[in-house]
Amino acid sequence: MSNQPFPLMSNKDLPIGIFDSGVGGLTVVAQVMKVLPHEEVFYLGDTARLPYGNKGKDTIIRFSLENGKYLVEQGIKLLVVACNTSSSVALQALQQALPIPVVGVISPGVATAVATTKNGHIAVLGTRGTIASNAYQQAIAAALPSATVYAVACPLFVSLVEEGFLDRQATRLIVQEYLSPLKGSKVDTVILGCTHYPLLRDHVQEELGQHVTIVDAAAACAHAVHDLLVQERLIASSRRQGCYRYFVSDNPEGFRRIGETILGTTIDHVCSDALMQPH
Amino acid sequence: MSNQPFPLMSNKDLPIGIFDSGVGGLTVVAQVMKVLPHEEVFYLGDTARLPYGNKGKDTIIRFSLENGKYLVEQGIKLLVVACNTSSSVALQALQQALPIPVVGVISPGVATAVATTKNGHIAVLGTRGTIASNAYQQAIAAALPSATVYAVACPLFVSLVEEGFLDRQATRLIVQEYLSPLKGSKVDTVILGCTHYPLLRDHVQEELGQHVTIVDAAAACAHAVHDLLVQERLIASSRRQGCYRYFVSDNPEGFRRIGETILGTTIDHVCSDALMQPH
Secondary structure (H helix, E strand, O other), rough: OOOOHHHHOOOOHEEEEEEEEEOHHHHHHHHHOOOOOOOOEEEOOOOOOOOOOOOOHHHHHHHHHHHHHHHHHHHHOEEEEEEEEHHHHHHHHHHHHHHOOOEOOOOHHHHHHHHHHHOOOEEEOOOOOHHHHHHHHHHHHOOOOOOOOEEEEEEHHHHHHHHOOOOOOHHHHHHHHHHHHOOOOOOOOOEEOOHHHHHHHHHHHHHOOOOOOEHHHHHHHHHHHHHHHOOOOOOOOOOOOEEEEEOOOOOHHHHHHHHHHOOOOOOOOOOOOOOOOOO | OOOOOOHHHHHHHEEEEEEEEEOOOOHHHHHHHHHHHOOEEEEOOOOOOOOOOOOOOOHHHHHHHHHHHHHHOOOOOEEEEHHHHHHHHHHHHHHHOOOEEEEEEHHHHHHHHHHHHOOOEEEEEEEHHHHHHHHHHHHHHOOOOOOEEEEOOOOOOOHHHHHOOOOOOHHHHHHHHHHHOOOOOOOOOOEEEEOHHHHHHHHHHHOOOOOEEEEHHHHHHHHHHHHHHOOOOOOOOOOOOOOOOEEEEOOOHHHHHHHHHOOOOOOEEEOOOOOOOOO
C-alpha cells in the first residue's frame, strides 16, 4: 500500500512522476487522471526557472536531469516529460541517466498526427527550442517518410497564455503573424507542440480554417503511458482513486490558481521547496 | 594593477560588479561606460533563470544572493543591482549578506523623477514583482510625501522586447491596454522601472503624450555609482580604458547578439558557465 515506507512497496504501487517547466504539464495530468484513475501522480513544475522554450540546449538538458532525478528521489515508477521543449532536447539524456522508463510527449503526438492526416501535410507549432531541436520533424519523417512538415516557432504564445491574454485583438494579431507561413499551404493537421498552446486552440483553428485538425499531444501521451505501464506490468494494484502531489520551485499561489483551472479540481497541497539542492 | 593576483590588488582597482536577470542590465553598463570610462566591469546575466519579474519574492531573493555572491567571488569592489525586480525585493538582503557596497536602480530613478515632476503626479511602470513589492511607491513617498503615485504592472513588455516585437500593432495594443489607467490622469513623469522598457519608450510616449517626461533609471544609476565610488574612495587609479567581462548562466549567443545592440560595441568573450554551483 502506498502509505508503507518505500522499501516495502512494490514498484507498481509507486506514483507516476510528471514534470514540466511550469503549470502547462497539468494538461497531461488531467488526461492521466481520466485514462489511469487509480494511479498516483507526483507532479513537478520548475516554476522558478520557467520558461524553458527560449533557452539553450545544454541548459534545458541540465534542468531536465535535475527535475528527473528529483522525482526519482521522491520514489516514482515511470517518468513522463510533459514539457515539449524538454522532450525534444533532453529525452535521451533522461533515458540514459534514470533507472526507470521515461516517456515524452513527442512520439504520442506524432503518432496521432500521422494517423489523422489525409494528405501528409503536417504542421508543428512549438517554442523556439522545440522547433530548433528538429525532434518533431525527425519523428514525423520516421513515421511517415512521404510527409511534408511545416515547423513554426511561436515564442510569444507561452507569455500570452501565462498572462491570460486569450480573448484579445493583440493575441489574434500575433497568432496571425506566426501562422502566416501556413496560409495557403496544404496543411490538414496541426500538432500543438507545447502544453500551453491548447489555450490558444480557437485562435489557431480560426486562422487556419475548420478543415484543419488540431492534435493536442496530452491525451495521446496519457494513452502511451497506459500502454507502457501494461507492457512493463507496472499498473497500480490498488483500485481506489489515485492521490496527487505537486512540487514547485517557485511559490505556489500562481501555480495553484492556474492549475485548478486546468485540472478542474482543487489542488490541496503544493510543496514549494523543490529543487533547492540541484543535483 | 588589475593583472596582478587578487591579494596584491587594492580594492579600488577591482571591477564594479553588475547583475541582471538577463541582457537588459547592459543599459546600465552602457551608462557606466560613459560616466566612468576607466572602471572595469564584471557583468552577470542570469539568462538560464530569467525572467525574474513574475516570480515569487523568496525565489528572487535566493537568485539575487546567488548572483551577488558569484560576482563577489570573482573579485569586485561594489555591486550594482541593475535588475529592477531584484532591486525592489532583494536589495536589503544583498546589503546584509555581502561585504561590499550594494547599489540598486530604484533610489536613483526616484531621485530623478522627484526632481523632474512639476505637479507631483508620478507613474511607475514595472514587472509584477517590482510593482507588488511597493519599493518604488515607498521610495517616492519618502522623497516627496505630497506625491501621487500610479503603479502599473506591464508583465508582457519584457517578452515583447525579448522577441523583438517593437514596431507592431499588437505591441501598441498591449501598451494601450496596460497604460489605460493613466489616460486622463495628471501624470507628468513616468519612471521606466524595468531595464527592458526603454526599448518601448516611443510607444509609451505616444500613448501618454509629449507633455509627459520619461525617466530611464540607468543613467541616474550610473551617476549614483560614480558618487558612491568617490565617497568610498574607490575610483580606479588607472587612467586607461576599462575592461569588461561578461558572465551568463545560459548559452551566450542570444546574449551577445542583443547585448551588442544595447552597448553599441562588440562583446568579445562571454563566460557561459556562471552559477553552475549555486551558493
